Amino acid sequence: MNTLELIKKNLDTFSKSERKVAEAILASPQTAIHSSIANLAKIAEVSEPTVNRFCRRLDTKGFPDFKLHLAQSLANGTPYVNRNVNEDDGPEAYTSKIFESTMACLNAAKNGLDTNLINRAVDVLTQANKISFFGLGASSSVAHDALNKFFRFNIPVSCFDDIVMQRMSxxxxxxxxxxxxxxxxxxxxxxVEIAQLARENDAFVIALTAEDSPLAEQSNLVLSLGVPEDTDIYMPMSSRIAQLVLIDVLTTGFTLRRGAKFRDNLKRVKAGIKDSRFEKTNDEAL
Amino acid sequence: MNTLELIKKNLDTFSKSERKVAEAILASPQTAIHSSIANLAKIAEVSEPTVNRFCRRLDTKGFPDFKLHLAQSLANGTPYVNRNVNEDDGPEAYTSKIFESTMACLNAAKNGLDTNLINRAVDVLTQANKISFFGLGASSSVAHDALNKFFRFNIPVSCFDDIVMQRMSxxxxxxxxxxxxxxxxxxxxxxVEIAQLARENDAFVIALTAEDSPLAEQSNLVLSLGVPEDTDIYMPMSSRIAQLVLIDVLTTGFTLRRGAKFRDNLKRVKAGIKDSRFEKTNDEAL
DNA sequence: ATTCGAATGTAATAAAATGACATAAAAACG
DNA sequence: CGTTTTTATGTCATTTTATTACATTCGAAT
Known part of the structure; x- marks a missing residue:
C-alpha cells in the first residue's frame, strides 16, 4: 500500500513522539526523503532512535529502507489520497485529477484481472465462427470499438446497440x-435477457461486467474488472476506459494466437485505407 | 526522466568500470536499491568510490540519493524500458504490458496537454447552441462516447460516423x-474537408488531433495529444484511450462550468434509466 | 503514593558513504 | 615505439549516518 496513505491511516496508533514524526513527514514528504535521520529528528523535535522506531513500526527495515518506500509512494502519481474533482478546481486541477484517477483505475483493473480467464476468452474467440459485440448506453461505444478492432481480422463480426437487432441476431x-x-x-x-436468449440458441456468452451480477450469472465466461466505480455525481468514466483496454488485451491475445498469417491481414486492411489519406501516411487507423 | 532508461541510454558514455555498475543495476534494479554501496560494488566487481562516481555522473548527490531516484523510477509502473508486446508473450505478459503502456501513454498525454486550450474549449462548448462530434473509423467510437456524455446535459448534440451525414449536418x-x-x-x-466546410458555414471547429496536421490547420482550436503512437503492427490503442480521457476532461470542465443547476440534469437522466435495471441499482450509466 | 511498564532520550558502536591520495591504464605526442 | 600527460580506478582514512544498548522519564494501574 501507499506509504503515505499508510501513515495517514495509522496516525492514531502511534505514540506521542511517533506522531510528531508522522506529522513532520506528512507536512513535507519531499523534505523527508532527502533528509538524514538526524535532520528529520530535529524537524520533528524528537530523538533519532524515535525516528528509527517509527520506521520499523511501518514494517520497514530501518530508516533508509523507509525512505525508499516513501520515495516510491511519492513517485506513484497520486501523492495525496483524495483525487476527486471538486467544485472549485481549475482546468489544471481537474485535468490532472482525471488523468491520474484513470491511471490509478487501470492499475487496479490490471491487478484484479484473472489472466487465465483472459486466455480462455481468447481461446473461445479464436475458435468462433462469428463474433458479436453488444452494449447499451455508454457501453455501446465500447462495443463499437471492439467491432472496429476485430473486423480487421477478416472474420464475421458484428456489433449492435439496438436491442431489437441484438435479439434478432x-x-x-x-x-x-x-x-x-x-x-x-x-x-x-x-x-441480461440477451444473454439468456443467446445461450438458449447455443451461443457462447462472454461478459465484460461486474462479478456476481445478474448478467455474470447468465454468462459462460465473465471477465470482471474490479473497478470500484467512483459513484460521484459525474458519469462512468474510468470503468469504461478499463473495458476498452481489456478489449485491447483480447485483441492482442487474438492476434498473437492466430500468428503471423493473420498479421498479414492487418497490413492489408491498413493498406486499404491508405489512399483516403494525405501524404506522410503512417499506417494506423483513421 | 526515468532513471532506468537514462542508464540504458547512456550505457556507452560510461567508462569500463562504470558500465559494470550500470549493468549490475540493470540486471537487477530491485537488488540495487536494497544494497549498500559496498554490496553493489562487490556485485559489479568494482570499488566503492567507482559506484559513487557512477551515481554522480547521473546527476545525483551520491549513492543514497541515486537509490532514491532509482526507487522512484521503479515505482513508476514501467519497470523495464521496452514494453512492446512480442510474439511469444503469454497472457500474463501481454496483459500487463498493454495496461502499463496505456498508463504510460496517459501520463505522457497528461504532461503534454495545454490546460489553457482545454479551458478555451470548455468555454466554447458551454456557449454552443449545438454540438456535433464527428469521427471516422476507430475515432468514431470516441465520437459516440462523447455523444453519450454530452447528451446528458440536455443540450442539442449529435454524432455521425457517416461522411454524408456529417456533410449535411x-x-x-x-x-x-x-x-x-x-x-x-x-x-x-x-x-479535413468537413473542417473546411464547417468553417465556411460559420461553425467553430475543435479538433482532437495531431499538431501540425492538415486537420489541425483547418480548425479553430486544436487539442493535441502528444502521444507518439507506437506504430507497431497492431492497431491504434493507447492514442484512442487518451482521446477518450480527454473527452472525460472536457465533460468534467463542462459540468463544473455550468454549475449546480446542470448537475440536477444529470440526476434526472440517471433516474430515467433506473427502472430498466435490476435492483441494487447504483446510479451510473448502463 | 508506589510500582510497573511503556515510551523516549543519551551515548556508544557499527555501518555506510565520501574524500584524498596513489597507482594503473589509456591516450596523445614526439 | 617510448615518453608524457591525462584519465580512470582502487586503497585507505575520515566523516557522516544509522543502529544498538542502556538509562531515564513519564504515565497508568494498583
Whole structure:
C-alpha cells in the first residue's frame, strides 16, 4: 500500500513522539526523503532512535529502507489520497485529477484481472465462427470499438446497440457463435435477457461486467474488472476506459494466437485505407 | 526522466568500470536499491568510490540519493524500458504490458496537454447552441462516447460516423454551432474537408488531433495529444484511450462550468434509466 | 503514593558513504 | 615505439549516518 496513505491511516496508533514524526513527514514528504535521520529528528523535535522506531513500526527495515518506500509512494502519481474533482478546481486541477484517477483505475483493473480467464476468452474467440459485440448506453461505444478492432481480422463480426437487432441476431444464432456482452453494472435488464436468449440458441456468452451480477450469472465466461466505480455525481468514466483496454488485451491475445498469417491481414486492411489519406501516411487507423 | 532508461541510454558514455555498475543495476534494479554501496560494488566487481562516481555522473548527490531516484523510477509502473508486446508473450505478459503502456501513454498525454486550450474549449462548448462530434473509423467510437456524455446535459448534440451525414449536418450549420472532429493522425481527407466546410458555414471547429496536421490547420482550436503512437503492427490503442480521457476532461470542465443547476440534469437522466435495471441499482450509466 | 511498564532520550558502536591520495591504464605526442 | 600527460580506478582514512544498548522519564494501574 501507499506509504503515505499508510501513515495517514495509522496516525492514531502511534505514540506521542511517533506522531510528531508522522506529522513532520506528512507536512513535507519531499523534505523527508532527502533528509538524514538526524535532520528529520530535529524537524520533528524528537530523538533519532524515535525516528528509527517509527520506521520499523511501518514494517520497514530501518530508516533508509523507509525512505525508499516513501520515495516510491511519492513517485506513484497520486501523492495525496483524495483525487476527486471538486467544485472549485481549475482546468489544471481537474485535468490532472482525471488523468491520474484513470491511471490509478487501470492499475487496479490490471491487478484484479484473472489472466487465465483472459486466455480462455481468447481461446473461445479464436475458435468462433462469428463474433458479436453488444452494449447499451455508454457501453455501446465500447462495443463499437471492439467491432472496429476485430473486423480487421477478416472474420464475421458484428456489433449492435439496438436491442431489437441484438435479439434478432441472437435468435438466428447457432453453435460456434460467440456473443460478447458489455455492461459495467451487469444489471441492465435487456442485456441480461440477451444473454439468456443467446445461450438458449447455443451461443457462447462472454461478459465484460461486474462479478456476481445478474448478467455474470447468465454468462459462460465473465471477465470482471474490479473497478470500484467512483459513484460521484459525474458519469462512468474510468470503468469504461478499463473495458476498452481489456478489449485491447483480447485483441492482442487474438492476434498473437492466430500468428503471423493473420498479421498479414492487418497490413492489408491498413493498406486499404491508405489512399483516403494525405501524404506522410503512417499506417494506423483513421 | 526515468532513471532506468537514462542508464540504458547512456550505457556507452560510461567508462569500463562504470558500465559494470550500470549493468549490475540493470540486471537487477530491485537488488540495487536494497544494497549498500559496498554490496553493489562487490556485485559489479568494482570499488566503492567507482559506484559513487557512477551515481554522480547521473546527476545525483551520491549513492543514497541515486537509490532514491532509482526507487522512484521503479515505482513508476514501467519497470523495464521496452514494453512492446512480442510474439511469444503469454497472457500474463501481454496483459500487463498493454495496461502499463496505456498508463504510460496517459501520463505522457497528461504532461503534454495545454490546460489553457482545454479551458478555451470548455468555454466554447458551454456557449454552443449545438454540438456535433464527428469521427471516422476507430475515432468514431470516441465520437459516440462523447455523444453519450454530452447528451446528458440536455443540450442539442449529435454524432455521425457517416461522411454524408456529417456533410449535411455541416451545410445546415450556423453560427453558434460547435463541431468536434476526432482523428488521431489528422490526415483523413474527408474529415479535413468537413473542417473546411464547417468553417465556411460559420461553425467553430475543435479538433482532437495531431499538431501540425492538415486537420489541425483547418480548425479553430486544436487539442493535441502528444502521444507518439507506437506504430507497431497492431492497431491504434493507447492514442484512442487518451482521446477518450480527454473527452472525460472536457465533460468534467463542462459540468463544473455550468454549475449546480446542470448537475440536477444529470440526476434526472440517471433516474430515467433506473427502472430498466435490476435492483441494487447504483446510479451510473448502463 | 508506589510500582510497573511503556515510551523516549543519551551515548556508544557499527555501518555506510565520501574524500584524498596513489597507482594503473589509456591516450596523445614526439 | 617510448615518453608524457591525462584519465580512470582502487586503497585507505575520515566523516557522516544509522543502529544498538542502556538509562531515564513519564504515565497508568494498583
Amino acid at each position: 441472437c435468435i438466428n444464432g447457432s453453435e460456434g457463435d460467440v456473443i460478447v456482452l458489455i455492461s459495467h453494472t451487469g444489471r441492465t435488464k435487456p442485456l | 455541416c451545410i445546415n450549420g450556423s453560427e453558434g454551432d460547435v463541431i468536434v472532429l476526432i482523428s488521431h493522425t489528422g490526415r483523413t481527407k474527408p474529415l
